[in-house]
Amino acid sequence: MKAIRQGTETERWSSPERLMAAPRLFYRSVLEFLRDLPGTAQRFWVLVIATGVASGVGAALLLALLKFVQGLAWPAGETLLASVTAASPLRRVIVTALGGVIVSVVAFALREPLRGHGTAGVIEAIWVKAGQIPFLRTLARGFVSIVAVGMGAPLGREGALLQTGAAGASLMGRQLKISADQLRLLVACGAAAGIAAAYNVPIGAALFGLEVFLGSFALELFGPIVVSCVVATALSRILISDHPSYVISADQLRLLAPKEILLSAAFGPILGFASALFIRAINGLSDALEGAPKRLVPFLPVIGMAIVGVAAIWLPHVLGNGYDSVNLALFGQLPLWMLLVLPVAKLFATSLTAGAGVPGGLFTPSLFYGGMLGGALGTLVQYVWPGSAPSGAYALLGMAGVLAGTTHASISSVLIIFELTGDYNVILPLMLTSVLSTAASRRLSPESLYTSVLRRRNISLPESPKPQWLRTTTVRSLMVPDAVRVPPSARFDEIVVWLLELPPGSDLYVTTADGKLLGVIVLESLKGHLPDHSLLGMTVAADVMDTSIRPASPDLTLSELAARFAETSLERLPVVDAENNLLGTVSKGDVLRRGTF
Numbered sequence: 001m002k003a004i005r006q007g008t009e010t011e012r013w014s015s016p017e018r019l020m021a022a023p024r025l026f027y028r029s030v031l032e033f034l035r036d037l038p039g040t041a042q043r044f045w046v047l048v049i050a051t052g053v054a055s056g057v058g059a060a061l062l063l064a065l066l067k068f069v070q071g072l073a074w075p076a077g078e079t080l081l082a083s084v085t086a087a088s089p090l091r092r093v094i095v096t097a098l099g100g101v102i103v104s105v106v107a108f109a110l111r112e113p114l115r116g117h118g119t120a121g122v123i124e125a126i127w128v129k130a131g132q133i134p135f136l137r138t139l140a141r142g143f144v145s146i147v148a149v150g151m152g153a154p155l156g157r158e159g160a161l162l163q164t165g166a167a168g169a170s171l172m173g174r175q176l177k178i179s180a181d182q183l184r185l186l187v188a189c190g191a192a193a194g195i196a197a198a199y200n201v202p203i204g205a206a207l208f209g210l211e212v213f214l215g216s217f218a219l220e221l222f223g224p225i226v227v228s229c230v231v232a233t234a235l236s237r238i239l240i241s242d243h244p245s246y247v248i249s250a251d252q253l254r255l256l257a258p259k260e261i262l263l264s265a266a267f268g269p270i271l272g273f274a275s276a277l278f279i280r281a282i283n284g285l286s287d288a289l290e291g292a293p294k295r296l297v298p299f300l301p302v303i304g305m306a307i308v309g310v311a312a313i314w315l316p317h318v319l320g321n322g323y324d325s326v327n328l329a330l331f332g333q334l335p336l337w338m339l340l341v342l343p344v345a346k347l348f349a350t351s352l353t354a355g356a357g358v359p360g361g362l363f364t365p366s367l368f369y370g371g372m373l374g375g376a377l378g379t380l381v382q383y384v385w386p387g388s389a390p391s392g393a394y395a396l397l398g399m400a401g402v403l404a405g406t407t408h409a410s411i412s413s414v415l416i417i418f419e420l421t422g423d424y425n426v427i428l429p430l431m432l433t434s435v436l437s438t439a440a441s442r443r444l445s446p447e448s449l450y451t452s453v454l455r456r457r458n459i460s461l462p463e464s465p466k467p468q469w470l471r472t473t474t475v476r477s478l479m480v481p482d483a484v485r486v487p488p489s490a491r492f493d494e495i496v497v498w499l500l501e502l503p504p505g506s507d508l509y510v511t512t513a514d515g516k517l518l519g520v521i522v523l524e525s526l527k528g529h530l531p532d533h534s535l536l537g538m539t540v541a542a543d544v545m546d547t548s549i550r551p552a553s554p555d556l557t558l559s560e561l562a563a564r565f566a567e568t569s570l571e572r573l574p575v576v577d578a579e580n581n582l583l584g585t586v587s588k589g590d591v592l593r594r595g596t597f
Helices: 002-013 016-021 030-035 040-073 080-086 089-110 119-127 135-150 158-175 180-199 202-214 219-239 258-290 297-311 323-330 336-356 363-384 391-407 410-421 424-444 451-456 492-501 523-528 533-538 558-566 588-593
Strands: 484-486 508-511 517-521 572-576 582-587
Touching (some): 089 135, 119 158, 158 180, 180 219, 202 219, 258 424, 323 363, 336 363
């Protein structure tokens, strides 16, 4: 008997089923390993970290490409502005026009326009497309965006970084088949991590992701975004450098005197008005160019970039990201006429190229626009009120005010600019200016720079706070095909046995032969039939089923489902399609547990 038992034990442990259940030691790919992780929560958090890694590495590669393109396109110089200034007028026109040619060629190859600035596309992907972003097309678009910016497009590099980060997150999430809610959050993590890596601002980028992409500071959303931003920033600091894009001197940040606080409050509405003008100019010129004749549309990037190149003959500052010009404004090294002319020229150049179909970010141009306006206001203050803070300090206020006014995200705007300075002394005036600018901008332009693009394309975003998953998730994500079906002719004694064998809270569903729901049999409702023993032999399922229970549809939102559960004491509800075919059931407990990744 002992030998027999040993053989049986060996046989059991060496069976194919046991070998398949044993932990695996080798995997063919990383994705295969991630799929094998126990539980969706563990897979999701691994994906959060992987998204931060991908965004950090992607940012390093794209910025290396930007530097390479700038080195090829322009003469050698310490800064891009110095390189462009050293270039001949003819070269400025040819290089920028050639950048437009590259955009047109790639758009023709992909058979779709490349216009858009990334952030609006990510918001659309999160709330309209359930986190679905095509990876290869987005990667190609980001590559073209970096090349165009390197060749002088007056747009921001962050558009490529945040969109490729979001696309990478979407790809990994789809491969691992995480839930729609988790995919949306992961895409927001990728986009925020791209901004963090681009500007070396992990705190501000995390808040930007919550405020702009998700529209909420809910605690369950905060952790994943912070982790991905920290990972991306740490990698970018290793692979790129730990230097901010803007060079800010502590001597320029004297804004604590009472008169500076008052001026900060006074400049808020002015910058809010300028922000609304920025939004309207971007949208207005885009609308005008979208109405161009169809035969002209493929050539718009070339025409737009060539016009910007001609403008650069006299104002080379409008080309590229504009970091060097903003740094000059922060140090008070630009004359008043340039501080007044450059924001107008940059706004026109940015609107023209973005409307013509050149991909790129609008985040950096808005900082340029605000920095110049703030510097101009600071210079005027010096004339009127000698001894005030340097104009560079007001340039910083202008950056924060316009960023808050165009994005309608005052909290993250304050933190981004604060992180760029690293000086707590600027926080009070930044807060005042940003909040007042946002309020004034909202009054003049109810939609932000990003949501206005979507409204123009008739894309509706959720009216409720965006991250309330009960309002955006459907029953389909929680439905399980576990409905126990019985025919309407089933005998009462069979029904009772089946009900007693079901798990607590489960019911029987009476269906026709082709699967259409007729009613629900609940154990509690049978109590009225049990005392009348004379009728039990003649009772069938059709006699005891409840036809008043309202089933749910797969597209019903969880908030509507919760209201449906409030009407009944049942723990589960049947789910049917448009033709009343029974698909499965949805549990009240699953609704209550929703949102805990």
